[in-house]
Amino acid sequence: MDSIIQLRDLSKSFGSQNVLQTINLNIPKGQIYGLLGPSGSGKTTIIKLMIGLETPSSGTVTFKGNKLKAGDLYPTIGYMAQSDALYDELTAKENLSFMASLYGLKKNERKAQIEKVMNTVDLLEHLNKPVHQYSGGMKRRLSLAIALLHDPEVLFLDEPTVGIDPVLRKEIWDSFHRLKEEGRTLIITTHVMDEAERCDVLGLLQHGEIISSDTPAGIKETYGVTSIEDVFLKNGGVSVEN
Numbered sequence: 390m391d392s393i394i395q396l397r398d399l400s401k402s403f404g405s406q407n408v409l410q411t412i413n414l415n416i417p418k419g420q421i422y423g424l425l426g427p428s429g430s431g432k433t434t435i436i437k438l439m440i441g442l443e444t445p446s447s448g449t450v451t452f453k454g455n456k457l458k459a460g461d462l463y464p465t466i467g468y469m470a471q472s473d474a475l476y477d478e479l480t481a482k483e484n485l486s487f488m489a490s491l492y493g494l495k496k497n498e499r500k501a502q503i504e505k506v507m508n509t510v511d512l513l514e515h516l517n518k519p520v521h522q523y524s525g526g527m528k529r530r531l532s533l534a535i536a537l538l539h540d541p542e543v544l545f546l547d548e549p550t551v552g553i554d555p556v557l558r559k560e561i562w563d564s565f566h567r568l569k570e571e572g573r574t575l576i577i578t579t580h581v582m583d584e585a586e587r588c589d590v591l592g593l594l595q596h597g598e599i600i601s602s603d604t605p606a607g608i609k610e611t612y613g614v615t616s617i618e619d620v621f622l623k624n625g626g627v628s629v630e631n
């Protein structure tokens with residue numbers, strides 16, 4: 390599999406705390422890659438290192454074969470942070486229009502693109518509603534719509550389905566698979582097991598190390614377990630859904 394992002398001997402410390410140790414990882418192109426690990430294991434930090442929001446203490450990040458240069462990256466990637474950065478007093482449409490202007494989308498393309506991304510996240514009928522009238526799940530979906538606005542090739546989604554009920558979660562995952570079918574690469578953090586099983590490739594993060602990076606089926610076979618959860622338990626860890 391071609392890899393789009395490579396982490397080589399990557400370590401990250403905050404002060405005296407070693408958060409990530411010697412991470413070596415290839416993110417395959419055109420796949421859904423899941424980063425799974427208990428709370429505080431370093432998932433968000435890995436994402437931030439991949440997009441240049443944090444700098445490594447040592448090691449390198451390579452994006453499409455070149456050393457990462459965050460400034461060059463932004464037209465190519467969409468990032469959905471763990472907390473929603475939305476203007477509550479504005480409508481969804483106003484939030485999207487504002488972000489579209491920041492992204493430099495041409496005026497005549499904006500309307501169609503806004504409708505397209507709101508359709509993808511199934512919020513089109515709520516386009517003119519102020520965001521403070523949105524539920525938590527609707528806000529997550531609006532954040533996803535914003536991350537999709539400039540048609541990015543690679544999507545980094547940090548716990549995209551937190552606070553979303555299982556039915557809606559399934560719908561959102563259907564849209565992730567559609568985005569993949571369009572040829573995009575998705576990197577998704579989660580601590581939810583049923584989401585982990587829906588990824589093409591999974592990286593398991595524990596105590597700041599990648600303990601496995603393989604298909605969900607491959608990981609279970611290697612560890613001789615029937616659920617991914619058991620890998621963490623077998624490895625002397627705590628349950629991942631904590």
Ligand SMILES: Nc1ncnc2c1ncn2[C@@H]1O[C@H](COP(=O)(O)OP(=O)(O)OP(=O)(O)O)[C@@H](O)[C@H]1O
Pocket residue numbers: 403408426427428429430431432433434435471580
């Ligand atoms: N800017 C920072 N300064 C100091 N410590 C930090 C900083 N960012 C993260 N950390 C620490 O690094 C560790 C990993 O945090 P990170 O947010 O990457 O974990 P996570 O796996 O994404 O957790 P969660 O699932 O709860 O979001 C934590 O102990 C956290 O306190």
